[in-house]
Protein backbone atom coordinates (compact mmCIF):
# COMPACT_ATOMS: atom_id res chain seq x y z
CA UNK A 1 0.00 0.00 0.00
CA UNK A 2 1.34 3.44 -0.94
CA UNK A 3 0.73 6.33 1.48
CA UNK A 4 1.08 10.04 0.89
CA UNK A 5 1.22 12.43 3.85
CA UNK A 6 0.77 16.21 3.42
CA UNK A 7 2.16 18.63 6.02
CA UNK A 8 5.06 16.39 7.11
CA UNK A 9 6.95 19.41 8.44
CA UNK A 10 4.08 20.05 10.86
CA UNK A 11 3.16 18.33 14.11
CA UNK A 12 0.74 15.65 12.95
CA UNK A 13 2.18 14.80 9.54
CA UNK A 14 5.54 14.08 11.15
CA UNK A 15 4.02 11.57 13.60
CA UNK A 16 1.87 9.86 10.96
CA UNK A 17 5.04 9.08 9.02
CA UNK A 18 6.64 7.66 12.19
CA UNK A 19 3.52 5.58 12.94
CA UNK A 20 3.43 4.16 9.41
CA UNK A 21 7.12 3.23 9.58
CA UNK A 22 6.68 1.61 13.00
CA UNK A 23 3.99 -0.63 11.49
CA UNK A 24 6.41 -1.76 8.79
CA UNK A 25 5.07 0.29 5.88
CA UNK A 26 7.83 1.47 3.57
CA UNK A 27 6.07 3.06 0.59
CA UNK A 28 5.49 6.50 2.07
CA UNK A 29 5.58 9.82 0.21
CA UNK A 30 6.38 12.64 2.61
CA UNK A 31 5.13 15.97 1.23
CA UNK A 32 5.19 19.53 2.46
CA UNK A 33 4.74 22.89 0.70
CA UNK A 34 8.02 22.58 -1.24
CA UNK A 35 6.98 19.20 -2.65
CA UNK A 36 3.35 20.03 -3.44
CA UNK A 37 1.83 23.46 -2.89
CA UNK A 38 -1.84 22.85 -2.18
CA UNK A 39 -2.84 26.22 -3.59
CA UNK A 40 -1.66 25.19 -7.07
CA UNK A 41 -4.20 22.92 -8.75
CA UNK A 42 -1.91 21.78 -11.57
CA UNK A 43 0.83 20.87 -9.12
CA UNK A 44 -1.56 18.85 -6.92
CA UNK A 45 -3.05 16.99 -9.87
CA UNK A 46 0.31 16.24 -11.47
CA UNK A 47 1.91 15.00 -8.23
CA UNK A 48 -1.00 12.75 -7.31
CA UNK A 49 -1.46 11.34 -10.82
CA UNK A 50 2.31 10.70 -11.07
CA UNK A 51 2.62 8.98 -7.69
CA UNK A 52 -0.82 7.27 -7.44
CA UNK A 53 -1.06 6.79 -3.66
CA UNK A 54 -3.68 4.44 -2.20
CA UNK A 55 -4.17 6.61 0.89
CA UNK A 56 -3.65 10.35 1.41
CA UNK A 57 -3.33 11.64 4.97
CA UNK A 58 -4.15 15.30 4.48
CA UNK A 59 -2.56 17.07 7.49
CA UNK A 60 -1.36 20.27 5.80
CA UNK A 61 -3.42 23.35 6.54
CA UNK A 62 -3.35 27.04 7.25
CA UNK A 63 -3.46 26.63 11.04
CA UNK A 64 -2.82 30.16 12.41
CA UNK A 65 -6.27 30.73 13.91
CA UNK A 66 -5.93 34.45 14.72
CA UNK A 67 -3.91 35.38 11.62
CA UNK A 68 -6.59 33.77 9.46
CA UNK A 69 -8.94 36.62 10.40
CA UNK A 70 -6.67 38.98 8.41
CA UNK A 71 -5.63 36.44 5.77
CA UNK A 72 -8.96 34.89 4.88
CA UNK A 73 -8.06 34.52 1.22
CA UNK A 74 -4.91 32.50 1.88
CA UNK A 75 -6.63 30.40 4.58
CA UNK A 76 -9.39 29.60 2.07
CA UNK A 77 -6.93 28.76 -0.69
CA UNK A 78 -5.05 26.28 1.48
CA UNK A 79 -7.87 24.80 3.58
CA UNK A 80 -10.72 24.77 1.07
CA UNK A 81 -9.27 24.84 -2.45
CA UNK A 82 -6.25 22.70 -1.54
CA UNK A 83 -8.60 20.08 -0.10
CA UNK A 84 -10.89 20.35 -3.14
CA UNK A 85 -8.01 19.65 -5.53
CA UNK A 86 -6.84 16.70 -3.43
CA UNK A 87 -10.34 15.31 -3.02
CA UNK A 88 -11.06 15.47 -6.76
CA UNK A 89 -7.86 13.83 -7.88
CA UNK A 90 -7.89 11.14 -5.17
CA UNK A 91 -11.48 10.30 -6.23
CA UNK A 92 -10.31 9.92 -9.82
CA UNK A 93 -7.68 7.35 -8.88
CA UNK A 94 -9.82 5.61 -6.23
CA UNK A 95 -7.59 6.62 -3.31
CA UNK A 96 -8.76 7.15 0.26
CA UNK A 97 -8.50 10.64 1.78
CA UNK A 98 -8.14 11.28 5.49
CA UNK A 99 -8.90 14.92 6.15
CA UNK A 100 -8.03 16.39 9.54
CA UNK A 101 -10.60 18.86 10.80
CA UNK A 102 -11.19 20.73 14.01
CA UNK A 103 -13.49 21.26 17.00
CA UNK A 104 -13.68 24.89 15.79
CA UNK A 105 -16.41 23.86 13.31
CA UNK A 106 -18.76 24.09 16.33
CA UNK A 107 -19.86 27.36 17.96
CA UNK A 108 -19.35 25.96 21.46
CA UNK A 109 -22.61 27.32 22.84
CA UNK A 110 -23.66 24.02 24.44
CA UNK A 111 -23.40 24.21 28.25
CA UNK A 112 -20.25 22.68 29.75
CA UNK A 113 -21.01 19.04 30.57
CA UNK A 114 -22.60 18.41 27.18
CA UNK A 115 -20.56 17.17 24.24
CA UNK A 116 -20.75 17.51 20.46
CA UNK A 117 -21.45 14.37 18.46
CA UNK A 118 -20.39 13.98 14.84
CA UNK A 119 -23.88 14.77 13.53
CA UNK A 120 -24.49 17.87 15.65
CA UNK A 121 -25.09 21.11 13.73
CA UNK A 122 -21.90 22.99 12.85
CA UNK A 123 -21.58 26.75 13.11
CA UNK A 124 -17.96 27.99 13.09
CA UNK A 125 -17.23 31.34 14.72
CA UNK A 126 -13.87 32.05 13.03
CA UNK A 127 -12.43 32.22 9.51
CA UNK A 128 -10.20 29.26 10.35
CA UNK A 129 -13.22 27.22 11.49
CA UNK A 130 -15.22 28.20 8.41
CA UNK A 131 -12.43 27.24 6.03
CA UNK A 132 -11.87 23.91 7.78
CA UNK A 133 -15.60 23.20 7.58
CA UNK A 134 -15.66 24.00 3.86
CA UNK A 135 -12.63 21.70 3.54
CA UNK A 136 -14.72 18.94 5.18
CA UNK A 137 -17.41 19.46 2.54
CA UNK A 138 -14.80 19.12 -0.21
CA UNK A 139 -13.18 16.03 1.35
CA UNK A 140 -16.58 14.33 1.61
CA UNK A 141 -16.96 14.50 -2.18
CA UNK A 142 -14.49 11.61 -2.32
CA UNK A 143 -16.63 8.58 -1.41
CA UNK A 144 -13.59 7.03 0.32
CA UNK A 145 -13.25 9.80 2.92
CA UNK A 146 -12.49 9.96 6.59
CA UNK A 147 -13.11 13.37 8.17
CA UNK A 148 -11.50 13.42 11.60
CA UNK A 149 -12.09 16.36 13.94
CA UNK A 150 -9.45 16.89 16.58
CA UNK A 151 -8.48 19.67 19.01
CA UNK A 152 -5.70 21.40 21.02
CA UNK A 153 -2.96 19.48 19.19
CA UNK A 154 0.56 19.01 20.54
CA UNK A 155 3.46 17.06 19.03
CA UNK A 156 7.24 17.10 19.07
CA UNK A 157 7.58 18.63 15.59
CA UNK A 158 6.18 22.14 15.81
CA UNK A 159 4.82 24.80 18.08
CA UNK A 160 2.00 24.24 20.51
CA UNK A 161 0.52 25.33 23.85
CA UNK A 162 2.85 23.13 25.93
CA UNK A 163 5.97 24.55 24.30
CA UNK A 164 4.62 28.09 24.75
CA UNK A 165 3.96 27.47 28.46
CA UNK A 166 7.43 26.00 28.98
CA UNK A 167 9.06 28.91 27.17
CA UNK A 168 7.17 31.41 29.32
CA UNK A 169 8.25 29.58 32.48
CA UNK A 170 11.87 30.45 31.65
CA UNK A 171 11.24 34.16 32.21
CA UNK A 172 8.15 34.37 34.44
CA UNK A 173 6.69 32.79 37.54
CA UNK A 174 3.07 33.80 37.01
CA UNK A 175 0.71 33.67 34.04
CA UNK A 176 -2.95 34.39 33.19
CA UNK A 177 -4.80 31.63 31.34
CA UNK A 178 -8.45 31.43 30.30
CA UNK A 179 -10.65 29.19 32.41
CA UNK A 180 -13.94 29.27 30.47
CA UNK A 181 -13.00 27.47 27.26
CA UNK A 182 -13.34 23.70 27.52
CA UNK A 183 -12.09 20.91 25.30
CA UNK A 184 -9.48 18.16 25.06
CA UNK A 185 -5.75 18.22 24.33
CA UNK A 186 -4.52 15.82 21.65
CA UNK A 187 -1.08 14.21 21.43
CA UNK A 188 -0.12 13.63 17.79
CA UNK A 189 1.50 10.27 18.65
CA UNK A 190 -1.89 8.98 19.91
CA UNK A 191 -3.87 10.58 17.08
CA UNK A 192 -1.52 9.15 14.44
CA UNK A 193 -2.14 5.64 15.80
CA UNK A 194 -5.89 6.06 15.42
CA UNK A 195 -5.61 7.65 11.97
CA UNK A 196 -3.60 4.72 10.66
CA UNK A 197 -6.13 2.32 12.28
CA UNK A 198 -8.89 4.14 10.35
CA UNK A 199 -6.93 4.11 7.09
CA UNK A 200 -6.54 0.34 7.27
CA UNK A 201 -10.35 -0.04 7.08
CA UNK A 202 -13.15 0.98 4.77
CA UNK A 203 -15.28 2.42 7.55
CA UNK A 204 -15.56 5.81 5.86
CA UNK A 205 -17.27 8.75 7.53
CA UNK A 206 -16.85 11.52 10.09
CA UNK A 207 -15.09 10.92 13.41
CA UNK A 208 -14.03 12.80 16.52
CA UNK A 209 -10.60 11.97 17.90
CA UNK A 210 -8.70 13.51 20.80
CA UNK A 211 -7.29 12.34 24.11
CA UNK A 212 -9.80 11.15 26.70
CA UNK A 213 -11.11 13.57 29.30
CA UNK A 214 -12.11 17.22 29.15
CA UNK A 215 -10.41 20.25 30.63
CA UNK A 216 -9.99 24.02 30.40
CA UNK A 217 -6.88 25.90 29.23
CA UNK A 218 -5.94 27.00 32.78
CA UNK A 219 -6.22 23.42 34.10
CA UNK A 220 -4.19 22.20 31.13
CA UNK A 221 -1.52 24.79 31.97
CA UNK A 222 -1.43 23.70 35.64
CA UNK A 223 -0.99 20.06 34.61
CA UNK A 224 1.87 21.02 32.26
CA UNK A 225 3.73 22.89 35.00
CA UNK A 226 3.15 20.01 37.44
CA UNK A 227 4.39 17.34 35.02
CA UNK A 228 7.40 19.41 33.90
CA UNK A 229 8.23 20.45 37.50
CA UNK A 230 7.94 24.18 36.89
CA UNK A 231 7.13 26.55 39.67
CA UNK A 232 4.58 28.71 37.91
CA UNK A 233 1.42 30.29 39.28
CA UNK A 234 -1.57 30.08 36.92
CA UNK A 235 -4.20 32.79 37.36
CA UNK A 236 -7.58 31.85 35.91
CA UNK A 237 -9.12 34.56 33.75
CA UNK A 238 -12.24 34.90 31.61
CA UNK A 239 -12.16 34.92 27.81
CA UNK A 240 -13.43 38.52 27.81
CA UNK A 241 -10.23 39.54 29.60
CA UNK A 242 -8.04 37.86 26.99
CA UNK A 243 -9.19 39.32 23.67
CA UNK A 244 -8.11 37.52 20.51
CA UNK A 245 -8.86 38.27 16.86
CA UNK A 246 -10.66 34.98 16.30
CA UNK A 247 -13.66 34.01 18.39
CA UNK A 248 -13.18 30.52 19.82
CA UNK A 249 -15.87 28.09 20.98
CA UNK A 250 -16.40 28.07 24.77
CA UNK A 251 -17.32 24.41 24.95
CA UNK A 252 -15.85 22.28 22.20
CA UNK A 253 -15.91 18.99 24.10
CA UNK A 254 -16.27 16.27 21.48
CA UNK A 255 -18.13 12.99 21.95
CA UNK A 256 -16.07 9.96 20.92
CA UNK A 257 -19.01 7.55 20.74
CA UNK A 258 -18.44 7.41 16.97
CA UNK A 259 -15.20 5.51 17.66
CA UNK A 260 -16.98 3.01 19.93
CA UNK A 261 -19.78 2.50 17.40
CA UNK A 262 -17.29 1.57 14.67
CA UNK A 263 -15.05 -0.53 16.92
CA UNK A 264 -12.01 1.78 17.11
CA UNK A 265 -9.89 2.16 20.23
CA UNK A 266 -10.17 5.56 21.91
CA UNK A 267 -7.05 7.57 22.71
CA UNK A 268 -5.56 7.43 26.25
CA UNK A 269 -6.23 10.20 28.80
CA UNK A 270 -4.83 13.66 28.07
CA UNK A 271 -2.93 13.59 31.38
CA UNK A 272 -1.07 10.43 30.33
CA UNK A 273 -0.39 12.11 26.99
CA UNK A 274 1.32 15.06 28.73
CA UNK A 275 3.48 12.62 30.76
CA UNK A 276 4.54 10.72 27.64
CA UNK A 277 5.19 13.96 25.76
CA UNK A 278 7.58 15.00 28.53
CA UNK A 279 9.45 11.68 28.15
CA UNK A 280 9.63 12.20 24.40
CA UNK A 281 11.06 15.70 24.87
CA UNK A 282 13.67 14.38 27.33
CA UNK A 283 14.80 11.78 24.81
CA UNK A 284 15.58 14.38 22.13
Ligand SMILES: NC(=O)c1ccc[n+]([C@@H]2O[C@H](COP(=O)([O-])OP(=O)(O)OC[C@H]3O[C@@H](n4cnc5c(N)ncnc54)[C@H](OP(=O)(O)O)[C@@H]3O)[C@@H](O)[C@H]2O)c1
Nearest residue numbers: 007009010011012033037038060061063100102150153158
Ligand atom coordinates in the same frame (compact mmCIF):
# COMPACT_ATOMS: atom_id res chain seq x y z
N1 LIG B 1 -2.83 22.56 15.88
C1 LIG B 1 -4.02 22.38 16.45
O1 LIG B 1 -4.23 22.70 17.63
C2 LIG B 1 -5.15 21.77 15.66
C3 LIG B 1 -6.41 21.66 16.25
C4 LIG B 1 -7.45 21.06 15.52
C5 LIG B 1 -7.23 20.62 14.22
N2 LIG B 1 -5.98 20.77 13.66
C6 LIG B 1 -5.78 20.31 12.28
O2 LIG B 1 -4.84 19.24 12.34
C7 LIG B 1 -4.03 19.23 11.16
C8 LIG B 1 -2.56 19.16 11.56
O3 LIG B 1 -2.26 20.27 12.39
P1 LIG B 1 -0.76 20.58 12.82
O4 LIG B 1 -0.82 21.25 14.14
O5 LIG B 1 0.08 19.36 12.62
O6 LIG B 1 -0.39 21.68 11.72
P2 LIG B 1 1.01 22.45 11.53
O7 LIG B 1 2.02 21.97 12.51
O8 LIG B 1 0.67 23.91 11.47
O9 LIG B 1 1.47 21.95 10.08
C9 LIG B 1 0.77 22.31 8.93
C10 LIG B 1 1.70 22.10 7.75
O10 LIG B 1 0.98 22.47 6.55
C11 LIG B 1 1.89 23.15 5.72
N3 LIG B 1 1.25 24.00 4.71
C12 LIG B 1 0.72 25.25 4.89
N4 LIG B 1 0.33 25.75 3.71
C13 LIG B 1 0.58 24.80 2.77
C14 LIG B 1 0.40 24.74 1.36
N5 LIG B 1 -0.09 25.77 0.65
N6 LIG B 1 0.77 23.61 0.71
C15 LIG B 1 1.30 22.57 1.38
N7 LIG B 1 1.52 22.58 2.71
C16 LIG B 1 1.16 23.69 3.40
C17 LIG B 1 2.71 23.99 6.70
O11 LIG B 1 3.88 24.46 6.10
P3 LIG B 1 4.44 25.93 6.56
O12 LIG B 1 4.70 25.82 8.02
O13 LIG B 1 5.66 26.07 5.71
O14 LIG B 1 3.36 26.93 6.25
C18 LIG B 1 2.94 22.97 7.81
O15 LIG B 1 4.09 22.19 7.57
C19 LIG B 1 -4.43 20.48 10.37
O16 LIG B 1 -5.33 20.09 9.36
C20 LIG B 1 -5.15 21.35 11.39
O17 LIG B 1 -6.11 22.17 10.78
C21 LIG B 1 -4.95 21.32 14.37
